[in-house]
Amino acid sequence: MERKAFIKKVALVSLVPGLFLAACKETAKKGGEAAKEQTYTCPMHPQIVQNHPGTCPICAMDLVPFDKNNKDAALTLGESQIALANITTITVGTGALSNFKQLNGRLVTDPEKTAVISSRVPGRVEVLYIKETGVKVTKGQPLYKIYSEQLATLQQEYLLAAAQVKQFPEDARFRQIAVAARQKLVLYDQSDAQINALLQSQKVNPYVTYPATVSGIVSELSVSEGQYVSEGGAVMRLEGYHQLWVEADVYPAEAAAVKVGQSVKVMVAGYENEPQQMTVQFINPVLQSGSQLMQLRGTIANPDNRWQPGMQAVISLPVKSSGDVLSLPVDAVIRDGKGTHVWIAQAGGKFAPRMVKTGMENFDAVEITEGLEEGDKVVVTGAYLLYSEYILKKGADPMAGMQH
Template sequence: MERKNFLKTVAFASLAPALLLAACKDAGKKEVAGEKKQTYTCSMHPQIVQDKPGTCPICGMNLVPFDKTNKEAALTLGESQIVLANVTTMTVGAAGALSNFKRLNGRLVTDPERTAVISSRVPGRIEVLYVKETGVKVNKGQPLYKIYSEQLASLQQEYLLAVAQVKQFPEDARFRQIEKAARQKLVLYDQSDAQIAQLVQSQKVDPYVTYPATVSGVVSELTATEGQYVAEGGAVMRLEGYNQLWVEADVYPAEASAIHVGQQVKVIVAGWENEPQTMTVQFINPALQSGSQLLQVRGAIPNPDNRWQPGLQANVLLPVKSKGNVLSLPVDAVIRDGKGAHVWVEKARGKFEPRMVSTGMEDFDSVEITDGIKEGDKVVVTGAYLLYSEYILKKGSNPMAGMPGM
């Protein structure tokens, strides 16, 4: 009996270390299984998920850690985080009215009715250009150029002979007709009554003639230089008036039915958003622009003090029928992506959850919410995009991924 007890004791002593080691291994496995496994995602592409650090295979950004096991569709921020993210909320109040506008892309262009081409009335050689560069403002009556014209000299000599004949034979009707015809030629060559009277008084031919500006404007183009010979009617320079500008806007044919000639619209010039201008639609091009599927509408706006230049971008606001009794939010409160539109609602202090919404009419400041929120909800109006980014970083998924219909 004692021998048997001794053998049992020896056998237990030899098996005890193996049993203890196995127990430790099982406990270690359970401990490892109970640990949370760290996962990583891309802040720009949340569909990229892996269990070790690295870079995003799409954009190359470093992956950031996130809690894959936290499935709560809400985001909790501390007071300091709310302040740093500039998260503010508003309580959705009673329904109000909302007006909508279609924004048409446009631009300011020169009004051709205020453009003048200065051309030579006589053939000859330009002796002096009093304006030698573009961008110079000139006033009506200001000398622009002086030209030497042999043809003008011949016409002046012809007129002096006709005047002498009339003086010598005052009763001859034929000489009076010749004098009248010779004078008319000088008038057609832009000789004024004062210049013709001076010619008769001095009895001296002057082949040089100085031409003044017929209108006020800015020199936009010089087509002749000093010493250059120009033909009769040849262009010397172009003057443009900027006290009134055209607004040309592009519109799709499907939207053209909402516009008509004589309609009053608002124009916003880039850089002067706080000073909208009223424009009357003057023309709707009946044909599509070359190389595009767009029509063009046109109107004119005043340009006080020439503060706007042709080429500036402008937006034409085409009014659409107003709606009343709608719930609306600031435009920045609504986040739009491929999943739809959503807002962030504050359920408790510091606790925000995404809420899918349906939108309706929209203007520059507000957007109509047709479904998803109700009066009394506290909606985030600034910092919504930061909440959206923070949710993706912490949860590793799009906040709309678990919404109905997604």
């Protein structure tokens, strides 16, 4: 009996190593299968991860495969991939950076280029040569013809005075009366040629045609044909658009940043690629009625009358400037829910994300206050492609888990 028990123990001990090795092989096999198991994620929502193909429950995009075991934070691209993605870099350096504040503005007619055509004599408008607004008028062009009984009376008075001077050439009093009568006609806008023609014809003409004293666009008509007007009564308004006012709204707290004589940039709506330089000529110290806004004003040239009063404009007001700061082009900085980051170019075609903090910003550049050093090579164009490629290959946000 003792011999049989001893044989059983020896047999059991000899079987244990074999069973242990088999268990290890099975475990290794399962581990290898687990390691080879493919995982899938959403390109737009990397938090969605599963071990089989499908669609994203958030945006319904097809899931893409990725290697969840790759923990390298950098991307490695070949030369052809870099060229295809148009990836370019810039070496970070220090320099001056200016910041601008945008003010809402509008184009307004310049009152200095506006003229009111008024009647020089009382009477009836016989002919109105311009019958609608928006018509372009040139200086010297006939505008209206008026019938004036008062003008006829003054013409008759001058003819009598001239006849008396002719009959009594030595009488100084008659000469004074004739000069005064002629001056009255001049005050009623009668030219020397018209007065001389009156003397030659010896006929009173109660009709007089008045020309435009300036060039411009008819913006308002105040009379119609057949209407009686008084002396000095408005007939029409002419506006010149070759120079326009620019009015901009500014809060009192911001008004300290702008001064009369300061140069600012003006961008007219629809012509943003043609910015205009304007000198601030006036800052209204009184708030606009019903608002907490002040108003600044300047003038800009309007070649070929391509801009019209009432068009919107944006005024770029420099509010502060700083020197010796690290700055990058706007396109180099990527912002998402995790923060702000850039892509650093490394040797061997590697690109790694790096979180940064930004300062002031203008249309073209962003100040980098933390995260970069002078001399770093930063991706300018293609940064968003690298961001997307990282999500596709890694299945995670490049800023996930980073703290600055």
